[in-house]
Amino acid sequence: MRRWNTGYYIKEGVAGIFSHGLMSFASVCIIIACLIIMGSFMLLAVNVDAIIDKFEKDNVVLAFIGDALSEQEARALESRIESLPNVEYATFISRDEAMQSFMEGFQDKSIFENLDSSILRHRYAVYMRDISQTEQTQRDLLAINGIVKVNANLTIARGFVTVRNIVSVVTIILVAILLVVSLFIMSNTIKLATYDRRDEIAIMKMVGATNGFIRWPFVFQGFILGLVGAFSAYIAQWVIYTLVSNFILRNYTIGIISLISFSQVALPLFFIFSAVGFGVGVCGSALAIKNYLRV
Numbered sequence: 001m002r003r004w005n006t007g008y009y010i011k012e013g014v015a016g017i018f019s020h021g022l023m024s025f026a027s028v029c030i031i032i033a034c035l036i037i038m039g040s041f042m043l044l045a046v047n048v049d050a051i052i053d054k055f056e057k058d059n060v061v062l063a064f065i066g067d068a069l070s071e072q073e074a075r076a077l078e079s080r081i082e083s084l085p086n087v088e089y090a091t092f093i094s095r096d097e098a099m100q101s102f103m104e105g106f107q108d109k110s111i112f113e114n115l116d117s118s119i120l121r122h123r124y125a126v127y128m129r130d131i132s133q134t135e136q137t138q139r140d141l142l143a144i145n146g147i148v149k150v151n152a153n154l155t156i157a158r159g160f161v162t163v164r165n166i167v168s169v170v171t172i173i174l175v176a177i178l179l180v181v182s183l184f185i186m187s188n189t190i191k192l193a194t195y196d197r198r199d200e201i202a203i204m205k206m207v208g209a210t211n212g213f214i215r216w217p218f219v220f221q222g223f224i225l226g227l228v229g230a231f232s233a234y235i236a237q238w239v240i241y242t243l244v245s246n247f248i249l250r251n252y253t254i255g256i257i258s259l260i261s262f263s264q265v266a267l268p269l270f271f272i273f274s275a276v277g278f279g280v281g282v283c284g285s286a287l288a289i290k291n292y293l294r295v
Contacts, residue, residue, distance in 0.1 A: 014224065024225055030185040031229030031280060032236060034178035035273055039237045041171040042272070043265065048167050050260050052131065052160045059131055059157070063090075063141045064149040065122040071095075074122040077146055081124055086137045088127045095120045121148075131157040182280045183287075219285045226281020230273040237269065238262060 018024070063081065065074040071094060081090040093101075098120045128137055134157040141150045204214055245259045 027185050027225050028229040031182050031226060031277060032233040034182045035230060035233035035276060036237055038175050038178050039269060039273065041174050043241060045167045045171045046265060047259050048164050052164055059128065059153060061126040061128065061137065062151040063124040063126055063147045066146055066148040067121060069146050071122060077144060080144055081126060084137065084140045086128050086130055086133045088129050091125045093123045093125060095122055098123060132161045183284050219282055222281035222285030223278065226277035230277025234270055234273045
């Protein structure tokens with residue numbers, strides 16, 4: 001008998017699935033449920049990162065220049081500001097530009113007729129690379145001679161960073177737990193199949209069948225169940241994410257939340273689901289059959 005009879009292994013693996021249809025169905029359902037939960041938290045983490053990245057690009061720290069400096073001297077500070085470690089770039093805003101921007105927020109411009117732009121300070125709009133370093137960037141800016149005040153949204157920055165850290169930790173913990181649960185369920189499914197065939201396995205061992213010849217049908221059984229669960233979970237995740245995204249886009253009250261499109265994560269998510277399904281199926285089968293080969 002050939003050692004690598006793939007057709008025989010697949011045939012026996014499929015037969016094992018249908019001979020324990022209820023347990024096989026339960027295994028696939030558990031894998032689907034675990035992958036959807038895992039995938040949902042992964043997508044949540046990706047979206048939180050995307051929101052924070054967007055916030056980092058839009059978040060502006062205002063560095064106000066002291067009145068003692070002329071506009072030319074204030075403009076000369078740009079290179080020093082942009083040389084700071086966490087500063088992406090800085091844009092100079094003169095008193096006149098600041099006044100014009102301030103007036104645009106009001107319909108009645110007459111209230112500003114007697115006001116002069118000299119009441120305002122020259123300033124820089126500073127854009128950061130990493131909002132988690134906002135507080136340090138604020139200190140670095142204040143250390144520059146000529147900058148007398150820095151307005152930074154420290155509370156918002158800390159809030160976003162905290163949310164990102166919490167989501168990342170919860171995602172890692174859940175992924176680990178769900179992988180163990182999936183592996184346990186798959187292992188039990190294969191154990192049930194091997195228990196029913198324990199006498200047959202013992203006879204095959206006595207007549208000289210190799211461990212590989214006995215093991216591979218069960219490995220293929222787990223492999224098939226794992227991939228079926230992974231592909232089903234992927235389709236379900238796609239549908240769920242699309243429905244949630246459409247709901248958020250239609251809902252005016254939370255319309256400010258923008259989610260990344262599924263197409264941006266479709267390929268990585270497909271490979272992750274496939275790898276997890278393959279790993280859970282094959283590893284679960286290998287662990288389950290291990291004890292029955294010790295004859």
